[in-house]
Amino acid sequence: MIERLQNSDVILATVFKVLRGVTVLSKNREFYWRRLHSLLGIIPVGLFLVFHLSLNFTATGGEENYNNATGMMDLIPHWLLLIVEWVVIYIPILFHGLYGIFIAFTATHNVKRFGTFRNWMFAIQRFTGVFLVIFIAWHIFQTRVQKALGAEVEFSMMEEIVANPWMLAFYIVGIVSATFHLSNGIWAFLVSWGITQSPKSQKVASYVTMVFFVLLSIVGVAAILAFV
């Protein structure tokens, strides 16, 4: 009995310590959460998007080409792939998405009164962000979850999905939202970390990231159209 009590005391004390740790960590730590949100958007989520769209692009070379490229994934041991998926993709994207929703809903949009380029970018960044949470959730359900349930991820899987014109449109909007959100996110990252300080450098960064947006969108949309 006494042993039990002591055990529960130890558990209670540990729970209390962890809770206190979380409170200490979260109190007055918004700066670090926001910086983490900014960083994770580029590394690894942004890098993953570029990798993902590049892999998809192999579909423009035909069905066999795509199946060979994605088949490379099967060479990685399953347990290692799962760890990489969770650490590099799911956890960062989940944090970035959920914290991003919180950020998006604290904004009061006023593009009607201030119709400047940057204010539009601010608004579109938040709209695409919220849309991407929905799109990515659906996309993961339609592909990765189906794979876990036994489906084969290959050319024909995407072919069946985009056979529906509405799904194709949904995917195109999703891809362009993602490429925009990343491109404008790179611009914001450069400002948020204090790399681009002068108005001139920020302007040059605008041009460079917008060219990046166009190029990456071409890669992404060309890839999805290859499945049609």
Added chain:
Amino acid sequence: MTTAVETTGRTVKLEIQRQDNPNGSTRWEKFEVPYRPGMNVISALMYIQQNPVTAEGQKTSPVTWDSNCLEEVCGACSMVINGRPRQSCSTLIDQLEQPIRLEPMRTFPVVRDLQVDRSRMFNALKKVKAWVPIDGSYDLGEGPRLPERKRQWAYELSKCMTCGVCMEACPNVSEKSSFIGPAPLSQVRLFNTHPTGAMNKDERLEAIMGDGGLANCGNSQNCVAACPKGIPLTTSIASLNRSTTVQMFRNFFGSDHMVD
């Protein structure tokens, strides 16, 4: 001679958003005041104060607003004029489309009519220690000199009059967010630039690295577009982003350069 007001026969049409108390309901009232050359928005408001009658001829209460210096230096008379936040003293009737629509800056708590409570800005200045502490028990002598070229751009930052226009323009400053806003942030850059002020620069950076601080900026850059004094607010924010990045590493890894 006392009534030697030039009468042109023309009138100025205004629509003003009224609110009787801090949590009261709002309503729009129309006014028509005689035009005089060189009028500003405040002179139209002064006319309404003397003749509180709506355009429909109904008697109403005089419109309340804040103003002080009347030369765009104090920052008290800011309001939303035809959708844009600006000073009602330096906004000339001749340059406005009519009817002129006047609203309070709703990013702040409204006291009455066009009068708002900008306390959060002054509290923010206290929070970031927007001053140079020089008090001591003995004469500390002259401080370090400020390079002239630095003084020139720092002077631009010192023009801030806490008018609240940038706060009204910012989509991230509102009652539903705790963001400190552009004006107090730029003051951190100003006082951290001052060679004596820099002796407490880590304290100011810490203050804006807390909840609702610098990182809540979403880079819409409305503040710099709206600032009546042309203060490079977004450059200040980017500069502080860099300073806080460095400060973050200094805090974790340790540094001998917290205050220089």
